[in-house]
Amino acid sequence: MIYLNRNLSHLLLSLALVILSVSLFEPVLSWIQVLVFCAFVMRISLYLGIQKHSPSIRTLNLLALLSGLVLAYFSWQLGVLLGMVNLLVMACSLKLMQLRNQRDYYQLVASVLFLISCGFIFEQSIIYSLIFGLCTVLTLLSLLAHFSPTIPFTRLNKRLLIMTLQAIPIGILLFFGMPKLAPFWQMPTSQSAETGLSDTLTPGDIANLSQSTELAFRVTFDDQIPPVQERYWRALVMENFDGKSWTISRQRNQLKRNNFVRNDEFRPRLSGPFYRYEVLASASNQRWLFAMDIAVPDDQRSDGAIWQSYDYQLMSKKPLISNFKYRVKSFPQEDLNFTDYAFDRQINRSIPTNGNLRTRDWARNLRKMAGSDRAYIEALLDHFRTGNYRYTLKPELMPVDQIDTFLFDKQAGFCAHYASAMAFALRVVGIPARVVAGYQGGEMRENDYLSVYQYDAHAWIEAWVDESGWQRFDPTAAVAPDRISLGLQAAVEDEGSFLDNRTFSLAKLKSVAWINAVRLGLADLDYFWSRWVLGFNTEAQKDLFKTLLGNLSTGRLAALSLGTFAAIGLLLAIFYLPNWHPRKVHPADKIYNDAQKILSSYKIHRAHWQGPLEFAQKVQSFCNDKAGQAFTRLSKLYIASQYKKSDGNHELAKKQIRMMRSELRKLKTALNNPG
Amino acid sequence: MGKLRQIYNRFLDKRIPVARQFQLNHKSIFIFPSKFGWLYLVLCLGIFILGTNYQNNLMLLLCFFLVSLFLLNLFVAYLNFAKISVQLGKTHNEFVGERAQLPLWFNLPKNSTQGPHGLVELGFLRQSAQLQHDLDSNQNPVKIAFVCEERGPIKLPRVTLSSFYPMGLFRCWTHLAFESNILAYPKPVPCSVQLTSQQQSLEPESTQSQESGFDDFDSLKNYRPGEPLYHVAWKQFAKGQGMYSKQFSSSVSVSGWLNLIPCSADVLEVKLGQLCHQVNELTRRGQHFGLDLGHHKIEPDSGPLHQQRCLEALARFSWSAS
Structure with missing residues (x-):
């Protein structure tokens, strides 16, 4: 329709798109970012009048064709989800360049809104939610500006603010009241989105993780909080060693699959003291969960969502595409001897036939000297303790015979090195041993909750020595007691390598009191966010309904949904009923209209062309003197109230109204008692 | 189709009767999601599915926020549209085929925040919108043009006002029937002026005279007191032939008549158009003339008011009235 260059709404929309694409810097390819930025600059120059015309359709089509080809080429590596998101961003930027008519604009608005929602697939933290919220606001402002182009910008803001404040309670009611559905179908996830531990442990991997301040999971204990030395969060058990890295054993996986098909879940009978807690795991797109030994699901809902396997691991039945909350009971004093020893021993004693020869000799000697398996383990630990070993986040590369190099040449490594070396040394002499990957420690926040970050990732070993099972x-x-009792930062304090890849990180500045307070405050906020906003799932909704309704009978649920709609209706009524009759009649108008009505009942009508004075003359000629005079005075007062500005003199205005009322009364009496 | 249209028209006539001024209210306002509104709903559904599949609460929150915004828009759009009060201003008669301007006056409250906002599209029912008017621009009146197609009193088609305020999700519209007293004069058909000296003479004499200049000498008449002295024929007076005054053609009020000859209906419009042209032409020359339409006669006169009377008579003319 009208194509204005100086179009605020287009500018606002471009701003929303550019902020959005910058905030999605990880999933969106950089050349597409450049494209968006070009479109943005173009819009600005159109707005400022530097440029008069947008590029021709032919140019744009050519550009679209080229970009499409390049994107198609890249999309092989990107996968479905990232490919789609990139395509959408690209299409938006091209549309922004084209933006000519009403339809282009509508399509672009819809695409930007959809893109904002896609942003939540990648980022769900408070900061990003705020950024995406800002983009939404800009888009809506753009819409407002589009449909009322001459309203000042401040008034647009005010209008949007009012509407947003009204929409939020309704949206929240809908959010809590609408039944939450299970996923309709499996959506593609991006490979790069998998975070946290991986199912292969090559020494050095965890060192990478230790550079990440991302949250792995949070724990809320019911009553007892375990001491920090006991907080070993098992995630993965790795039983296959190929000389270089530890992986999940193929036989174990086979067994798990078979068990799952046969519905043979690991269900140990546990007794003794226990910890009860709730874990809120961040989205990792993986299936393993975190718990302390020996863990079993604590309630029915967790039990339904979790699969327990014979390596004491808890697995979610679905990948964690969003935050996942579950309740666990841990029995720390139980022995891990509930599983089939023969199977466990069979897969946990194999070592590659060659490589690491020095270690083999050394281990066999040590075993001979020790006399018993237990004494051998003690000797090994003692070796680590007293030997010249160093705990470091910056281990040197050990390409060949890693364990030999580590034990005898470098003697400096990270938890994965030590675990790997010790498990290997045990397997050499025939003791079943395996590596467990997980997290250790975590940061306790005033007895409320425990936050475990990626840099708390850890690896340790388990060995089956006697009938007490896996120990x-x-x-x-043994090497760095500080790592266990004080955490990673203390353990590598001398080295200064804690999070040294990150130039800016609050976690690095734990020693500065106020910064730490800010960091912990943010952590609190984040805890609240992930627990109540991100973690509000079907079960939480059911719980909420239960507390509201007592039981979940169909009738009550129906009543609840009706109640939700009633509440929304009520809110709307509160918002809009007062405005329903927005035209307030001025009291002077009302009195004059009343007088006219009374006169009409005496068959004296005012023609639409008659002014008040002319009408007063007519009234005087038709009525008795008293009534005529009263009405003339009334008319004069009415004219004064309408055309003489009282200049904020409320007293005068009120006096006028009072006088008009008295004249109206006089008119009535005069008309009722003629003569 | 035509039947449906009739039913719809009757429904409209009942719901929004003809008036000179309209304050929009629940009776006159129609509201329905616009195309963009439907697109927006589809978008919300898409976000809902995405949010459910990814079990992502933030997406769901965004979706519900957008849905509730949609709901609020319904009210905001309606309340804004209901603030509009519009009346038809002074209109002028036009010739058939010309565009009559309809000035529409929107109410402008003293405090501009209280009035209606946003763009309003104006047009006629079953026609595309003619123009966009910005209610915040404080401009009055807004003129929309209407092509007069038939001679006589014009029944205006309904004026359609529609607004997409505030976010284009809903279209509010109304079809207003304005009471109008616009007359469409017959379309002038160029022809020569044919004045007859008598009324209703069947064979009009061609009186092509009196077209000559303003001060052409015409004849002499007995002088009557009050006539300007410079018109006195002093030559004759000096000869002692008595006091005469000169008569000039332009000041001679030759009262001719314009006649309508009875004819068949298909020629009637052309005849009326010719008369219309002649009325205009004679008025332009400032001549006296009368109009004889058989049953309706207008005495000879001149000037714009006379022209208007004649044109109105021509506009309203029909044989049945005779």
Whole structure:
């Protein structure tokens, strides 16, 4: 329709798009970012009048064709989800360049809004939610500006603010009241989105993780909080060693699959003291969960969502595409001897036929000298403790015979090195041993909740020595006791390598009191956010309904949904009923109209062309003197009230109204008693 | 189709009767999601599915926020539209085929925040919108043009006002029937002026005279007191032939008549158009003339008011009235 260059709404929309694409810097390819930025600059120059015309359709089509080809080429590596998001951003930027008519604009608005919602697939933290919220606001402002182009910008803001404040309670009611549905179908996830531990442990991997301040999971304990030395959060058990890295054993996986098909879940009978807690795991797109040994699901809902396997691991039945909350009971004093020894021993004693020869000899000698398996383990730990070993986040590369190099040449490594070396040394002499990957420690926040970050990732070993079953040994604790009791930062304090890849990180500045307070405050906020906003799932909704309704009978649920709609209706009524009759009649108008009505009942009508004075003359000629005079005075007062500005003199205005009322009364009496 | 249209028209006539001024209210306002509104709803559904599939609460929150915004828009759009009060201003008669301007006056409250906002599209029912008017621009009146197609009193088609305020999600519209007293004069058909000296003479004499200049000498008449002295024929007076005054053609009020000859209906419009042209032409020359339409006669006169009377008579003319 009208195509204005100086179009605020287009500018606002471009701003929303550019902020959005910058905030999605990880999923969106950089050349597409450049494209968006070009479109933005173009819009600005059109707005400022530097440029008069947008590029021709032919140019744009050519550009679209080229970009499409390049994107198609890249999309092989990107996968479905990232490919789609990139395509959408690209299409938006081209549309922004084209933006000519009403239809282009509508399409672009819809695409930007959809893109904002896609942003939540990648980022769900408070900061990003605020950024995406800002983009939404800009888009809506753009819409407002589009449909009322001459209203000042401040008034647009005010209008949007009012509407937003009204929409939020309704939206929240809908959010809580609408039944939450299970996923309709499986959506593609991006490979790069998998975070946290991986199912292969090559020494050095965890060192990478230790550079990440991302949250792995949070724990809320019911009553007892375990001491920090006991906080070993098992995630993965790795039983296959190929000389270089530890992986999940193929036989174990096979067994898990078979068990799952046969519905043979690991269900140990546990007794003794226990910890009860709730874990809120961040989205990782993986299936393993985190718990302390020996863990079993604590309630029915967790039980339904979790699969327990014979390696004491808890697995979610679905990948964690969003935050996942579950309740666990841990029995720390139980022995891990509920599983089939023969199977466990069979897969946990194999070592590659060659490589790491020095270690093999050394281990066999040590075993001979020790006499018993237990004494051998003690000797090993002692070796780590007293030997010239160093705990470091910057281990040197050990390409060949890694364990030999580590044990005898470098003697400096990270938890994965120690675990790997010790498990290997045990397997050499025939003791079943395996590596467990997980997290250790975590940061307790005033007895409320425990936050475990990616940099708390850890690896330790388990060995089956006697009938007490799998026993945990942590060689890292022998080398760097601080790592266990004080955390990673204390352990590498001398080295200064804690999070040294990150120039700016609040976690680095834990020693500065106020910064730490800010960091912990943010953590509190984040805890609240992930627990109540991100973690509000079907079960939480059911719980909420239960507390509201007592039981979940169909009738009550129906009543609840009706109640939700009633509440929304009520809110709307509160918002809009007062405005329903927005035209307030001025009291002077009302009195004059009343007088006219009374006169009409005496068949004296005012023609639409008659002014008040002319009408007063007519009234005087038709009525008795008293009534005529009263009405003339009334008319004069009415004219004064309408055309003489009282200049904020409320007293005068009120006096006028009072006088008009008295004249109206006089008119009535005069008309009722003629003569 | 035509039947449906009739039913719809009757429904409209009942719901929004003809008036000179309209304050829009629940009776006169129609509201329905616009195309963009439907697109927006589809978008919300898309976000809902995405949010459910990813079990992502933030997406769901965004979706519900957008849905509730949609709901609020319904009210905001309606209340804004209901603030509009519009009346038809002074209109002028036009010739058939010309565009009559309809000035529409929107109410402008003293405090501009209280009035209606946003763009309003104006047009006629079953026609595309003619123009966009910005209610915040404080401009009055807004003129929309209407092509007069038939001679006689014009029944205006309904004026359609529509607004997409505030976010284009809903279209509010109304079809207003304005009471108008616009007359469409017959379309002038160029022809020569044919004045007859008598009324209703069947064979009009061609009186092509009196077209000559303003001060052409015409004849002499007995002088009557009050006539300007410079018109006195002093030559004759000096000869002692008595006091005469000169008569000039322009000041001679030759009262001719314009006649309508009875004819068949298909020629009637052309005849009326010719008369219309002649009325205009004679008025332009400032001549006296009368109009004889058989049953309706207008005495000879001149000037714009006379022209208007004649044109109105021509506009309203029909044989049945005779």
